[in-house]
Amino acid sequence: MSTWYDMNVILIQTTLTTLLLALSIQVPLRFGVFSFAGVGAFGIGGYTAAIAMVRFEWSTWPAVALGALLAGAITLLVGLVVQRLTGLYMGMATIAFTLIVSVLAVNGGDWTGGAMGLYGALGEISIPQLAVVVLVVVGLLQLTELSSMGRRVDAVRDDPELANAVGVNVVLYRRMSFLVSGLIGGLAGAMTTLLRTTITPAEVNFHLVIVSLTAIVVGGSRSWVGALIGSIIFVWLPTWIAFVAEWEKVAYGFIVAAAAIYLPNGVLGVIKDGWHRFRTRDERARAAAVAEEA
Amino acid sequence: MTVTTEMPTAPLMEVRDVAVHFGGVKAVDGISMKLEPGAIYGVLGPNGSGKSTLLGAMTRLTPMTRGAFVFEGTDYTRKPARAVHRMGIARTFQTVRLLEDRSVRDNVLLGVDAVGRSQRKEAAAQVSDVLERLGILEIEALRPDELSYGMQRRVEFARAIISRPRLLLLDEPTAGMNSAEREEIGGLMRQLLAEGITQFIVEHDVQMMVDTCDRLYAMNFGKLIAEGTPTEVVRHPAVQEAYLGKGAGQHA
Numbered sequence: 001m002s003t004w005y006d007m008n009v010i011l012i013q014t015t016l017t018t019l020l021l022a023l024s025i026q027v028p029l030r031f032g033v034f035s036f037a038g039v040g041a042f043g044i045g046g047y048t049a050a051i052a053m054v055r056f057e058w059s060t061w062p063a064v065a066l067g068a069l070l071a072g073a074i075t076l077l078v079g080l081v082v083q084r085l086t087g088l089y090m091g092m093a094t095i096a097f098t099l100i101v102s103v104l105a106v107n108g109g110d111w112t113g114g115a116m117g118l119y120g121a122l123g124e125i126s127i128p129q130l131a132v133v134v135l136v137v138v139g140l141l142q143l144t145e146l147s148s149m150g151r152r153v154d155a156v157r158d159d160p161e162l163a164n165a166v167g168v169n170v171v172l173y174r175r176m177s178f179l180v181s182g183l184i185g186g187l188a189g190a191m192t193t194l195l196r197t198t199i200t201p202a203e204v205n206f207h208l209v210i211v212s213l214t215a216i217v218v219g220g221s222r223s224w225v226g227a228l229i230g231s232i233i234f235v236w237l238p239t240w241i242a243f244v245a246e247w248e249k250v251a252y253g254f255i256v257a258a259a260a261i262y263l264p265n266g267v268l269g270v271i272k273d274g275w276h277r278f279r280t281r282d283e284r285a286r287a288a289a290v291a292e293e294a
Numbered sequence: 295m296t297v298t299t300e301m302p303t304a305p306l307m308e309v310r311d312v313a314v315h316f317g318g319v320k321a322v323d324g325i326s327m328k329l330e331p332g333a334i335y336g337v338l339g340p341n342g343s344g345k346s347t348l349l350g351a352m353t354r355l356t357p358m359t360r361g362a363f364v365f366e367g368t369d370y371t372r373k374p375a376r377a378v379h380r381m382g383i384a385r386t387f388q389t390v391r392l393l394e395d396r397s398v399r400d401n402v403l404l405g406v407d408a409v410g411r412s413q414r415k416e417a418a419a420q421v422s423d424v425l426e427r428l429g430i431l432e433i434e435a436l437r438p439d440e441l442s443y444g445m446q447r448r449v450e451f452a453r454a455i456i457s458r459p460r461l462l463l464l465d466e467p468t469a470g471m472n473s474a475e476r477e478e479i480g481g482l483m484r485q486l487l488a489e490g491i492t493q494f495i496v497e498h499d500v501q502m503m504v505d506t507c508d509r510l511y512a513m514n515f516g517k518l519i520a521e522g523t524p525t526e527v528v529r530h531p532a533v534q535e536a537y538l539g540k541g542a543g544q545h546a
Contacts, residue, residue: 017436125409144361148403148407148414151393151396151403151404151407152398152404152407152408153405154393154396155393155404156393158393158394159353159391159393162387162391163408164374164375164376164386165353165355165375165376165378165379165387166404166405166407166408166453166457167376167377167379167380167407167408167409168407168408169376169408170378172377179543222395276437280435280436280440283432283433283435283436283437286432286433287433287436287440287441287442287445
């Protein structure tokens with residue numbers, strides 16, 4: 001076991017940081033907000049933490065906290081500006097925000113190290129510490145999926161007018177989803193950067209949108225469990241399909257396309273549907289019998 | 295059960311000269327009503343007469359052009375839609391609107407998810423009662439797409455009454471139901487009335503309205519064309535004309 005752990009430390013670490021990034025995109029989606037601002041928050045969090053450590057000699061955890069808080073605050077402001085947009089337009093505006101962050105990183109001079117990025121942010125984060133942070137985030141998100149809060153969130157996403165009609169403050173919920181997305185994205189960026197000790201503008205780019213979105217599409221968009229499944233699949237896939245060698249990207253593409261077509265609610269959706277069918281088999285038979293009589 | 299207009303008590307709900315215009319279209323054009331507690335009110339009118347728009351405005355989901363709404367003495371014209379539910383006004387929709395991935399029980403509980411904590415606890419304790427009364431307790435774990443249309447309607451009904459509203463707004467509650475189901479819903483409305491829930495129904499099915507309502511309004515082209523007891527309103531020449539065309543009034 002411990003040799004397996006030692007051999008796969010990097011993959012475990014990447015799984016956890018990818019999960020945080022995926023959650024920063026998934027949270028707004030769960031609230032019906034098509035926002036990719038979490039990726040911009042990832043960049044802000046990463047650069048903020050690196051600058052705090054390299055330029056101001058802060059220690060690891062204050063730098064991480066500053067990165068997450070600043071990213072959360074800025075993402076909330078972006079949310080206030082774009083909150084009236086819907087669907088694709090919201091997606092475009094928030095991708096633009098992400099691109100602006102990477103342009104600022106390139107042109108930030110000494111602050112951001114330009115195209116070369118920042119080096120030597122020697123954070124001290126162990127895998128158990130990273131795991132605890134992820135557990136806290138996931139635990140808090142679980143509260144938003146349970147009972148009354150979970151139903152309100154579902155209503156805000158699936159039918160905002162209905163949500164309003166039963167008394168839910170839809171606008172407030174959507175704003176909060178930007179704040180949470182920014183905090184989690186910033187946390188992901190700060191920790192990823194301090195684990196790698198470097199950050200460059202090339203790392204804060206559109207490919208992060210694709211990584212997080214595919215993880216959510218394949219795993220499931222309605223719960224953090226789906227994001228976890230998706231993160232595990234995409235971080236570990238290269239080691240599982242090493243036999244396809246240079247066809248790896250093609251295999252990746254097929255998996256994403258197949259999931260989008262055949263698993264509209266991701267792997268988690270299939271599991272949940274199966275469980276639901278099993279649990280309600282008697283009730284469904286009874287309902288069918290009643291319908292037959294009528 | 296019958297409504298006497300001379301009653302000195304304050305009305306439960308007052309609609310004051312309400313208008314909703316969409317560009318040049320006057321969907322609702324200067325409607326005034328007083329709803330006393332303890333009765334079932336109905337608004338009758340052909341499709342497109344503005345009755346559903348009026349109901350939308352009453353819940354503040356549809357922006358209004360002018361007028362005011364007063365519920366239990368409180369003018370809520372400027373309050374947001376979400377505040378209306380908390381005041382004690384619940385509604386159902388013209389089409390079934392349920393959360394697809396949620397069970398029947400969850401969909402019903404959504405009706406009290408955004409009210410005060412104490413009221414939510416109280417309602418949660420009664421949810422099985424409400425499900426039972428609507429005949430959906432046995433299927434509480436199923437999802438909407440596994441239910442017949444009539445059953446889905448009952449779930450909507452349960453979601454609206456779980457919060458114990460003082461005023462229940464029903465937008466075509468029996469649309470798409472067979473006659474047995476209609477009668478059942480009519481009976482349920484009378485039962486809810488006995489428990490003190492005043493109801494306001496918007497509907498184009500004349501028979502259903504005559505059977506269920508204590509007092510009727512008739513609307514056409516955004517205006518009230520008649521008001522009174524069900525028989526009075528149905529016999530009113532303007533109503534006959536709206537439903538059957540000119541000249542039909544003489545045969546009534």
